[in-house]
Structure formats: structure tokens, C-alpha cells
Amino acid sequence: MSFEALLFYAFGFLALFSALAMVCFVRHVVAGAMSLVVTMVSLAGIYVLLHAELVAVVQILVYAGAIVVLFLFVIMLLDLRDGGLGAPPRGQNLVKGVGVGGTVLIGAWLVASLSGVFAVEPLSAALPDGFGGHRAMGLALYGDKVLLVELSGLVLLAAIVGAVVLAMRGSE
Amino acid sequence: MSIPVEHVVVLSALLFLVGAVGALVRRNVIVILMCIELMLNAGNLALVAFNRVWSATAEGAALHDGQVFVMMVIAVAAAEVAVGLGILLALVRNRDSLNVDDVSLLRW
Numbered sequence A: 001m002s003f004e005a006l007l008f009y010a011f012g013f014l015a016l017f018s019a020l021a022m023v024c025f026v027r028h029v030v031a032g033a034m035s036l037v038v039t040m041v042s043l044a045g046i047y048v049l050l051h052a053e054l055v056a057v058v059q060i061l062v063y064a065g066a067i068v069v070l071f072l073f074v075i076m077l078l079d080l081r082d083g084g085l086g087a088p089p090r091g092q093n094l095v096k097g098v099g100v101g102g103t104v105l106i107g108a109w110l111v112a113s114l115s116g117v118f119a120v121e122p123l124s125a126a127l128p129d130g131f132g133g134h135r136a137m138g139l140a141l142y143g144d145k146v147l148l149v150e151l152s153g154l155v156l157l158a159a160i161v162g163a164v165v166l167a168m169r170g171s172e
Numbered sequence B: 001m002s003i004p005v006e007h008v009v010v011l012s013a014l015l016f017l018v019g020a021v022g023a024l025v026r027r028n029v030i031v032i033l034m035c036i037e038l039m040l041n042a043g044n045l046a047l048v049a050f051n052r053v054w055s056a057t058a059e060g061a062a063l064h065d066g067q068v069f070v071m072m073v074i075a076v077a078a079a080e081v082a083v084g085l086g087i088l089l090a091l092v093r094n095r096d097s098l099n100v101d102d103v104s105l106l107r108w
Helices: A003-025 A029-049 A053-078 A091-115 A134-141 A146-168 B005-025 B029-053 B065-095
Strands: none
Touching: A003 A029, A003 B005, A003 B029, A029 A053, A029 B005, A029 B029, A053 A134, A053 B029, A053 B065, A091 B005, A134 A146, A134 B065, A146 B065, B005 B029, B029 B065
């Protein structure tokens, strides 16, 4: 097993384990946010292995930086003394979750094995020069897809306006 | 890279599954929002993996469509979390609760 493959499986298990910890084991929402950071950073490592360097950097900046910090700010605002999680999940919910999870898992496995949808080409060794780097990604983003960038700016503006309106209401 | 793309896609599917089950099982609004972030990330991982497989056109020009899509998903996720946390604060202000079972007005 090559070093790259070893890194991939290590990051993969770390991401999966911390995601499971966030859902199953955590007793305090701050600990949940911290395990979300671990998942995000592991995914950024996998992105680097997949030659998506710019996406990896943006992943760490936006997810581990901005989004989780936003979560932590809100958790601080709420002043949760009991960990904020209240009673453990009820049995009915657990049954629902395990049922849906098992059904999806079995269904996906059936579809994948029957249709051979995973019989794609192996990862080619040869990549175009500078694939996934800032220059190539900048040319792709601000070339013929510049309308997408402007539309996502519009989405973010609408979100800012919505968040401010939601936060202001009730305080006047 | 010596990893088959199937393994990356299976990892992405498992992460999505954990997020989906978490959003169904947990009753805490903050944890549900974090589970939604996890599901979006799992989708991003699949997009990056498939972009790695189809990384060039037949003429040899680089293709970054998947990674551009990931950027859009990240922008939408940031917008979603800003509005979601605003709704959460309004919920706490009005109901003094973080439990989604206390907010069942629109439930069938």
C-alpha cells in the first residue's frame, strides 16, 4: 500500500469516526462542533490527495474557520448549562434512524452491485498541468462560469439580509 | 494515486448516511444543522472524486467543473448556516427551547 493510500484511509477513518462521534457519543454541543472540525480537516486532507488543492484550502478557511466559528458563537450566545442536548434520543427516533439508515445502505449496495455503476475508469496517473491549483481554478471560475460566481454572491447577499432581519426581529 | 475511486465514493456515501441518520435521530437544532453540513460535505467529496476521474476533455484540456460545483455548494452551505442560526436564535427567543419537537406547528 502506497503512502498516499495509507494517508487516504487514515483521513477517511478519522472523518467517519468524528462524524459518528458528533451524531452518537457527544454529550455537549461544543464537543460536537469540535468533532465537526476534525471531519472538515480530514476531508481537506483527502481533497489534497485528490489534487484539489484550492478546494482543500477553501474547505479549511470556510468550514473549519467561518462556519464552525459561527456555530460556536451561537452556542456561546445561548448559554447552555446542561450541554444543550437535553434528553437522549427517544427509542422511536432511534428505530426510525436505524431503519432509514439500513434501508438506504442496503438499497445503495443493491443498486451499485446490480448495475455496475462503479465500473468507472481507474484514476489516471496523468493529470493536466496545474490541475486543481489556484491558477487553473481561477481560470475555470472566472472564465466561462463567471455568472455562477456572481449568482453565488447574490445568494450570500440574500442570506446576510435574511440573517440580519431574523436577528433584529423581536429586539425592538 | 493508487486508491480506486469506489473507495472515495463509498466514504462519501457513509458520511452522508451518518449525517442523514443524525438529522433524523437527534432532536437538537444545533446538532441537526451540523448534520446538514456533514451531508453537504459528503456530496462535495463525491464531486471532487469524480472530478479527479474525469479531469480532462478528450482534447486534453483541464476540466474543473466538479470543483467549481464544490465552490458553489460551499457558498450555499455558508448561506444556509447563517440563515439557519438566525432562525435558531429566533426560536430560542420565542420558545426558549432547542428541541425540534417543541416546534411542530407546521407538522402534519
